[in-house]
Amino acid sequence: MKKDKLHIHWYPGHIAKAERALKEKLNLVDVVIEVLDARLPMSSSYNDIKKLLGDKPRLLLLNKSDLVEKDELKSWVKLIEEQTGCPVLAVDTKSFKCMPQIEKIVQKLSEPRIQAMMAKGLLRRPARVVVVGLPNVGKSSIINKLTRSTKTKVGAKAGVTRQQQWVRINPNIDLLDTPGIIPMKQEDQMKAKKLAFVNSVSENAYSTEIVAKELLDIVSVNEKYAQAFKDFYKVDELTIEKIALKRNWIKKGKIQLEEGVQSSFEPDTERCAHYIMKDFRDGKIGKFILDNIEDYKI
Secondary structure (H helix, E strand, O other): OOOOOOOOOOOHHHHHHHHHHHHHHHOOOOEEEEEEEOOOOOOOOOOOHHHHHOOOOEEEEEEOHHHOOHHHHHHHHHHHHHHHOOOEEEOOOOOOOOHHHHHHHHHHHHHHHHHHHHHOOOOOOOEEEEEEEOOOOOHHHHHHHHOOOOOOEOOOOOOOOOOOOEEEEEOOEEEEOOOEEOOOOOOOHHHHHHHHHOOOOOHHHOOHHHHHHHHHHHHHOOHHHHHHHHHHHOOOOOOHHHHHHHOOOEEEEEEEEOOEEEEEEEEOHHHHHHHHHHHHHOOOOOOOOOOOHHHOOO
């Protein structure tokens, strides 16, 4: 039987609109906090980020770090710092112990621009920051954590659209209270598949059953990851059909025989696919980084 293939479709009109909205936000700030998904350290990044941001300094947060192995993530943090020249922090919004580090780095990154403004005779002001990233990497959760100690709105800035509201994190930092969504403008279908695995692509853009099959194919390449899936579902072969039968997820059908219609049972692959994706996204199966670090080393 021919295997269905996953193909994620991007919509140019949506991309153009998202780019315009993001550029409006970027024009307002001194520092950009870019949020990545720790399960996809590279696939959740934006290929043209330097072109998009220009010379604005950037802090990278590898979010959802509780869903990956710490030692593996340390190697990724080191690699990304070396390749981007940007500070990188591994964070998770459940504990979020990194608040002091984030504040310190943001103030350091913003200082050259603040000093340049003061040299022109302007008064010192708080650093202005925006949180950006692809859909569902945790931008809003990061914003909520950054603003946990205060909900004080400081209003619209001069020349700023009134809808853009700011929250004062501390006397030295103002945060734009709405995230900047980086549009998914890419031709790399492998990246697109991985983004679908972590729910960074709208489910309207793909079949859950096909995505689940692709996920099983990808983890099967990694012996450690494959074994984690097999142990979790108690199967000896990673297929949706095997998992569905093991969990007793079956559906009743009918087959036509010469002597008449007869009932039959078959794996409920649609239901099974839904649970596979949920189990993976919730971290129930194990801790996984789906990018291969060897593919990105220079």
